[in-house]
Amino acid sequence: MNEIMRTILWLPVQASTFAKSVDQLHYFVITVTMVSSIAVGLLAFGFFFKYRQIRPRQSTPVVVPSVKFELAVVVVPLVFFLAWFVQGYGDYVWYTTPPKDTMDVYVMGKKWMWKFAYPDGPNAVGTLHVPANRPVRLLLTSRDVIHSFFVPDFRIKMDVLPGRYTETWFEATKPGRYQVLCAEYCGTWHSQMWGEVVVMPPAEFDAWMLQQKVGLTERVDTGGDDGPAFHGTLVEYGKKVAMGQGCLKCHSLDGDPHIGPTWLDLYHRRETLETGETVIADEAYLTDSMMDPRAKIVKGYKPVMPTYRGKLTAPDAAALVEFIKSLRSQNLDNTPSKEAIYEPARR
Amino acid sequence: MNQHADSSALAPTEARVYQEINYLNADRGVASWLKTLDHKRIGVMYFVSVLLAFLLGGIFAMIVRLELTTPEPTLISANTYNRMFTLHGMVMIFLFMIPAIPGVFGNFCLPLMLGAKDVAFPRLNLLSLYVYWTGSALVLWGVITGGADTGWTFYAPYSTTTPMTLFPVLFGVFILGFSSILTGLNFIVTIHTLRAPGITWMKMPLFVWAIYATSIIQVLATPVIGLTTLLVGIEKVGGFGLFDPGRGGDPVLMQHLFWFYSHPAVYIMVLPAMGVMSEIIAAYARKNIFGYKMIAYSSLGIAFVGFFAWGHHMFVSGQSPFDDGAFAVISMLVGVFTAIKVFNWVGTLYRGAIYVSGPFIYACGFLFFIVFGGMTGIAVATVSLDVHWHDTYFVVAHFHFIMVGAVIMAFLAAIHYWFPKMFGKMYHEGWSMVAAVFIVLGFNATFIPQFLLGNAGMPRRYYMYPERFTTLNVFSTAGSTLLAFGFIIIAIYLIWALKYGDIAGPNPWNSKGYEWLTSSPPIKENFEHTLDYPEEPHTYHEPGEEVEHVVI
Numbered sequence: 001m002n003e004i005m006r007t008i009l010w011l012p013v014q015a016s017t018f019a020k021s022v023d024q025l026h027y028f029v030i031t032v033t034m035v036s037s038i039a040v041g042l043l044a045f046g047f048f049f050k051y052r053q054i055r056p057r058q059s060t061p062v063v064v065p066s067v068k069f070e071l072a073v074v075v076v077p078l079v080f081f082l083a084w085f086v087q088g089y090g091d092y093v094w095y096t097t098p099p100k101d102t103m104d105v106y107v108m109g110k111k112w113m114w115k116f117a118y119p120d121g122p123n124a125v126g127t128l129h130v131p132a133n134r135p136v137r138l139l140l141t142s143r144d145v146i147h148s149f150f151v152p153d154f155r156i157k158m159d160v161l162p163g164r165y166t167e168t169w170f171e172a173t174k175p176g177r178y179q180v181l182c183a184e185y186c187g188t189w190h191s192q193m194w195g196e197v198v199v200m201p202p203a204e205f206d207a208w209m210l211q212q213k214v215g216l217t218e219r220v221d222t223g224g225d226d227g228p229a230f231h232g233t234l235v236e237y238g239k240k241v242a243m244g245q246g247c248l249k250c251h252s253l254d255g256d257p258h259i260g261p262t263w264l265d266l267y268h269r270r271e272t273l274e275t276g277e278t279v280i281a282d283e284a285y286l287t288d289s290m291m292d293p294r295a296k297i298v299k300g301y302k303p304v305m306p307t308y309r310g311k312l313t314a315p316d317a318a319a320l321v322e323f324i325k326s327l328r329s330q331n332l333d334n335t336p337s338k339e340a341i342y343e344p345a346r347r
Numbered sequence: 348m349n350q351h352a353d354s355s356a357l358a359p360t361e362a363r364v365y366q367e368i369n370y371l372n373a374d375r376g377v378a379s380w381l382k383t384l385d386h387k388r389i390g391v392m393y394f395v396s397v398l399l400a401f402l403l404g405g406i407f408a409m410i411v412r413l414e415l416t417t418p419e420p421t422l423i424s425a426n427t428y429n430r431m432f433t434l435h436g437m438v439m440i441f442l443f444m445i446p447a448i449p450g451v452f453g454n455f456c457l458p459l460m461l462g463a464k465d466v467a468f469p470r471l472n473l474l475s476l477y478v479y480w481t482g483s484a485l486v487l488w489g490v491i492t493g494g495a496d497t498g499w500t501f502y503a504p505y506s507t508t509t510p511m512t513l514f515p516v517l518f519g520v521f522i523l524g525f526s527s528i529l530t531g532l533n534f535i536v537t538i539h540t541l542r543a544p545g546i547t548w549m550k551m552p553l554f555v556w557a558i559y560a561t562s563i564i565q566v567l568a569t570p571v572i573g574l575t576t577l578l579v580g581i582e583k584v585g586g587f588g589l590f591d592p593g594r595g596g597d598p599v600l601m602q603h604l605f606w607f608y609s610h611p612a613v614y615i616m617v618l619p620a621m622g623v624m625s626e627i628i629a630a631y632a633r634k635n636i637f638g639y640k641m642i643a644y645s646s647l648g649i650a651f652v653g654f655f656a657w658g659h660h661m662f663v664s665g666q667s668p669f670d671d672g673a674f675a676v677i678s679m680l681v682g683v684f685t686a687i688k689v690f691n692w693v694g695t696l697y698r699g700a701i702y703v704s705g706p707f708i709y710a711c712g713f714l715f716f717i718v719f720g721g722m723t724g725i726a727v728a729t730v731s732l733d734v735h736w737h738d739t740y741f742v743v744a745h746f747h748f749i750m751v752g753a754v755i756m757a758f759l760a761a762i763h764y765w766f767p768k769m770f771g772k773m774y775h776e777g778w779s780m781v782a783a784v785f786i787v788l789g790f791n792a793t794f795i796p797q798f799l800l801g802n803a804g805m806p807r808r809y810y811m812y813p814e815r816f817t818t819l820n821v822f823s824t825a826g827s828t829l830l831a832f833g834f835i836i837i838a839i840y841l842i843w844a845l846k847y848g849d850i851a852g853p854n855p856w857n858s859k860g861y862e863w864l865t866s867s868p869p870i871k872e873n874f875e876h877t878l879d880y881p882e883e884p885h886t887y888h889e890p891g892e893e894v895e896h897v898v899i
Contacts, residue, residue, distance in 0.1 A: 010799040010819070022731050029729060033722035040693060041715035047696035048703060048711070051632070057857050058633055058700035059888040061895035065638045065694060069899060073690040074683060081679040084729045089672050091731035096668045145505040146598060148663065148738060152804025155735040159664045161599070162504060163592025166665040179813065183738040183806040185498050186505060188425045191809035292595075309595060 002027075015178055015199070016154035017171045018095055023155070025087050032080060095156070098169035102137035103130070106234070106318040109140070109147035109160040111187055114180060114195035117315065119234045119322045122212035128180070128197045130172060131205035137169040139283055139321075141314045148184035151197055157183055163309070165287050172199040238323025241316045245308065253327060260305060261298050267325045272299045286321050363852030365771045366866035373871040384469035385871060389476055390455030391769065396476075397451060400442035400483065407435035409831060412793075412824045418812050428810040429496040436499030437490065437516070441523050442483050444754060445612065448619035449530055449565075450479070452761050453558050455769060457534060459862035460552045462543025462880065464873050467536040475529035482523030489515030498808060500609075501575075503590030503601040507582045517580035524573040527615070531565030534558055545880035552860055552884045553629075553642055557622025560646035564611045564618075564653065572608035575601065599664055606657035614653040617749055618646055620757030621688055624713055627760050628692050629885035630858040631707045632699030636885055638691035645684040652680045662733045671730050678728035685721045689714065698897065700887070702856070705779030709760035712787035716752025720745060723798070741801020744794045752790060759786065759837070766841065767855045771867040772848030778840045785833030792826025859885045 005027045006014070014020050105128065106117040117123040130136045140149055140160040147160040149168070158168035172178075180195035200208060242248055250259035261271070269281050274297045279285050288295065290312060293305035312320070370387045380388060410431050414422045423431065454472065458465055466472050489495065493512030497505060506513060538559050542551070579601065581587055588594025590601040629636050636642065658666060658674035692714065701707065723745040727733045736742055767773055796819040805816045812820070854863040861884050865874050881890075888894045 010803040012804055022735065025729065026726075026732055026735075029722075029726045029732065033719060033726060037715050037719035037722060040689060040718045041711060043693055044696060044711045044714050047632075047693070047699070048701050048707070051696065051699045051701050053633065053700040053702045057889075059892055059894070060632075060634050060700050061698055061897050062635050062886075062888075063637055063694070063698055063897040063899060064635075065641070065691070066898050069694075070638060070641055070687070073687055077686040078679075078683050081682055081725055082676075084725065085672075085675055085679060088729035088731040089675065092671065092734070093668055095731060095734065145508065146502060148806075150738075150804070150806060152735070157663050157734050157737055161592070161665060163598075164665070181804065181806050185500075185502070185808040187496070187509070188429065190429075191425070191806075191811045194813075291592075307595075310593065 012152045013174070014153070014155075015172055015174050015176065016151075016156065017173060018091070019153065019155040020173075021091055021094075025084065025091065029084055095168075098137045098167065099135050102135040102169055104137050104139060105130070106315075106322075107138045107140040107149060107160070108143060108314050108318075109149065109182070109186075109193075110143040111145070112182070112189040112193035114149070114193070117234060117318065118209075119325075120213070122209070126195045128195065129205065129208060130197060130199055131202040132172050132175050132199050134202060135169055135171045137167060139318070140166050140168065141287075141318070143314050145186050146184050147182045147186050147193065150181045150183040151178055152181065153178040154197075159184055162314075163291060165283050167283070172197070175199045175201050175204075234319050234322040235326045237315075238319035238321070238326075241312070241319050242323060245311065245316075247320070250305070255329065257300075260301060263324050264327050265329050266327065273297060274299050283321050286324060287317055290317055290320065363850045363855070364866070365850040365852075366868055366870060368870065369771065369866070369868040370871045371770075371868055382473075384465065384473060386454050386458050386466050386469065386472060387769075387869060387873075389472050390451050390453075392476055393446060393450035393454060393479075394769075396479065396483070397443050397447045400438055401447075403487075404435055404438035404443055405831070405834070407431050407438065409827065411435060412827045414810070415812075415820050416824045418814050418817055418820075420811060425810045426494075426496060429498075429808070430490070430494055432808060433495050433498050434490055437486060437495075437520075439750075440499055440612070440616075441486065441520055444616045444750060445523075445527055446479055446530070447616075447754070447758055448623060448761065449534070449558060449561055449615075450476075452554075452623065452765060453530070453534060453561075453619065456765065456862050457537060457555060457558060458541065459768075459865065459869065459873055460555050460860065460884075461537065461541055461546060462861060462864075462874065462878055463537065463541035466533050467540055468533050471529050471533050475526045475533070478522060478529065479526040482519045482521075482526060485519030485522060486516055487519075489513075489517075489519055500605060501579050501601075502605075503579060503582070503596070503598045504592065506579055507591045513583050514580045517576040517583070520576045521573045521580075524569045524576075527565045527569045531562035531569070534562040535566065538562075543877060543880060546861070549640070549643075550880065550883050551643075552862075553625035553636060553639065553646075554619075554622035556643040557618045557625070557646050560650040561615055561618045561622075563647075564615050564650050568608045568611040568615075568654070571604060572612070575604040575608065578604075599661070599666070602661055602664060603657070606660045607654075610657040610660065611650075611653045613746075613749065614649055616754050618649060620713075620754045621646065621717075623757040623761045623764075624692060624710055625688075626860055626885075627706050627764050628695050628710050630764065630856055630860060631704065631710065632696050632701050633857075633887040634695050634697075634699035634885070635883070635887065636691070637694035637697070638687075639883075641687050642691050645687045648684040649681055652677055652684070656681060659728050659733070662730055663737050675728050675730050679725055682721055682725045682728075685717065689718055689721075694899070697899070703780070704776050704856075705763040705783045706760040708780055708783035708787065709756045709763070712783070712790070713753055713756040713760070716748050716756060716790070720748025720752050723748065735804070736801055738806055739801035740797045740805050740807055743807050744797035744801060747794050747797070752794070755790075756787075759783070762841070764856070765862075766844070767851030768862060768867050768869070770845055770848075771851055772844050773851045773855060774844035774848055775840050778836060782833050782836040782840070785829060785836065789826055789829030789831075789833055793823050793830055794826070796820070796822040796826070859887055 104119055108115040113125055115125050116128045140158055142160045142162040148157055149160055150157040154170045156168055156170050158166050176199055178197045182193035252258045252262045255262050255264040266281050270278050271281055272278050291309045294303045297303050370385055414428055495513055495516045496511055578589055582589050588596045590596040590598050625642055656678040658670055659678045662671050727736050763779055800816055800819045805812055851867050853867050
């Protein structure tokens with residue numbers, strides 16, 4: 001049944017966990033849509049045959065709806081619409097909430113290509129390698145105008161905005177190659193801003209990743225006009241950026257408060273702001289604080305940090321976020337342990 | 348027969364008389380047209396203007412469709428293609444769709460339907476036409492010389508960083524907004540103050556109710572698009588950094604502002620279309636309107652909730668999931684109000700005496716398109732489904748079902764219904780039905796493949812596309828030629844009818860709409876004397892006749 005409907009509706013293969021569940025609702029909604037619109041069209045046509053005009057100026061009875069009828073035409077559509085909403089919104093909340101144990105990849109869109117960077121090393125233009133059956137979270141940003149990251153086979157899409165991060169996630173179910181398209185109009189070659197997701201069996205992916213790290217190539221996303229090339233992981237690069245930009249003059253790495261809050265254990269810490277509100281220091285907050293530091297000042301600190309908008313490129317900001325994420329007090333503990341001693345502090 | 352036939356005496360044996368001295372020839376010369384304060388003449392000038400805009404927008408659409416026949420570049424370059432779809436969108440929306448039904452049939456019919464001599468502010472009415480011409484000229488000149496390539500949506504920071512000149516276009520849209528506001532304001536005041544004695548609120552024709560709801564949106568929402576285009580223009584020229592994050596701005600804010608107008612703008616286009624259908628279905632089924640109050644109030648309901656649904660254009664923009672859910676539910680309420688109308692229109696046909704002519708075929712097509720287009724609207728408002736469909740051809744097909752399927756069907760139906768009233772001549776009814784069948788079928792053939800293209804994952808505004816989308820694109824282009832063919836037939840027989848058509852007489856459809864209570868074409872003053880309105884519009888039985896009352 002699934003295959004028949006999918007073929008009739010020209011839907012692409014279902015290569016992610018989200019695709020399967022969202023398509024079920026798709027079939028339901030489209031079937032009801034087709035049946036009801038054809039029914040209304042046929043009913044109008046049928047009335048035309050049944051109640052054709054016999055003579056000009058023919059008189060007709062006065063027909064008015066009862067309250068029951070009017071209630072029915074309100075309630076019946078509403079029940080259908082709300083049922084779809086409940087099912088669809090449930091799926092959507094699932095889709096917008098990445099699980100805890102995702103593998104993260106930074107995605108940068110620019111006219112007219114996609115760049116991918118893994119926190120622990122390799123990076124690529126145009127091709128994203130991911131393991132099957134493992135949730136992957138994408139942290140997306142743009143270097144110029146708005147793009148939109150669209151993988152039809154996964155049924156996912158997320159706008160890619162300059163100056164901020166958006167996130168999306170997926171769990172690919174079948175190894176294979178899947179096309180990435182840009183869905184937000186971005187100029188001359190918008191229609192050629194294509195990429196590819198290569199889904200590999202997990203073991204194969206791990207081997208691939210290892211191989212990438214061995215002969216770690218030049219970081220494509222920091223080369224060229226973005227500054228000097230850098231070899232190493234994103235965390236190492238982030239440390240270099242932090243030193244180069246003077247971040248560490250005010251932010252300590254050892255847990256001591258200084259002119260600004262310490263970066264140790266900052267990631268996913270709940271911070272109380274001057275306004276009394278609390279925020280979770282996630283990727284979005286960290287990036288916002290680099291670009292617009294005075295918007296959300298942590299309680300007890302002075303609004304003295306300058307903005308880094310225009311000074312940090314998108315890969316720089318991504319590297320800084322990764323560097324901050326790597327600073328966990330547990331990591332300082334050097335005694336060996338046999339089992340996991342902490343749950344990574346993530347959502 | 349006396350040329351100045353008593354316009355209130357609509358005896359059953361009434362002859363087909365052409366009103367020799369009418370609004371078209373009461374004053375002569377180009378200057379008398381350009382300086383006229385007559386709502387009917389202003390309506391006719393709008394008619395000519397929007398038809399030219401439609402022709403222009405249609406040509407751009409055909410160029411886009413022809414280019415898309417193959418996946419590879421053929422006819423035009425990538426940049427030209429981007430300008431073509433920008434032109435198509437801007438001309439069709441700002442120059443054609445927004446002023447089409449209110450500007451032409453609102454102006455022409457509204458005072459006739461209210462038993463009034465003119466609109467409340469005739470000078471303002473003429474001004475709105477001049478403002479429309481000025482804005483349109485500026486937009487067209489700006490696009491042709493400046494090469495705008497942003498799409499009609501002007502999304503920042505693309506619009507603020509493109510090397511093309513945009514300011515004249517943006518300023519043109521800003522000016523066009525004033526035309527829309529003036530028309531809306533004029534109609535609101537007219538409906539409140541110029542109803543003839545006897546026409547109470549609940550006896551107004553439903554077209555008037557629809558125009559009333561439309562006018563409210565025009566007055567309240569249009570300032571926001573004026574503001575938005577002005578801000579984008581200022582940012583583009585002066586580098587203000589309102590929307591460009593590179594200068595500290597927020598690109599999503601621009602989208603909020605844009606859709607705060609442009610979503611209600613959909614109802615500026617579609618509400619008058621619904622009003623036209625209420626008139627036409629009643630007239631051709633010779634039936635009282637089934638559920639008059641429900642249809643009237645649902646127009647106001649759509650106008651109201653339409654203001655709070657804009658965020659459904661931004662489900663994948665990074666907006667919070669809570670907002671997405673709220674906007675989704677509000678959007679679905681629009682669907683409920685539309686469903687009320689649809690069921691009541693179908694109910695109007697029940698036990699009617701249906702006369703089949705071109706307009707009735709358009710009405711059947713309209714019912715199918717509004718249900719399919721409306722329900723696919725609910726489908727894209729279902730947030731999880733929208734993630735896949737967003738910015739694909741599914742959305743393109745959905746809004747063309749509403750804007751072409753519903754609005755153009757209503758526009759064509761309105762032309763065919765009121766043409767005899769406007770010009771006093773009859774066109775060939777047989778050809779009108781042939782053309783209507785071409786249009787309804789051609790429309791389906793053009794846009795149903797586009798729904799499937801969206802399912803398959805083809806994003807909109809694509810100049811080249813992966814080869815797997817070729818088949819459906821070829822079908823769509825083939826369908827569009829059928830559609831174009833239908834329009835050519837209509838143009839031929841209508842122009843022919845203007846000169847050689849049979850005399851229509853005051854009421855060729857035997858309609859009981861109030862606007863038929865005068866001669867065709869109407870005299871300059873509309874009515875020779877104030878009429879009585881003892882009955883509701885579209886009451887299809889003779890005075891004194893025993894009437895069967897049915898409640899279902």
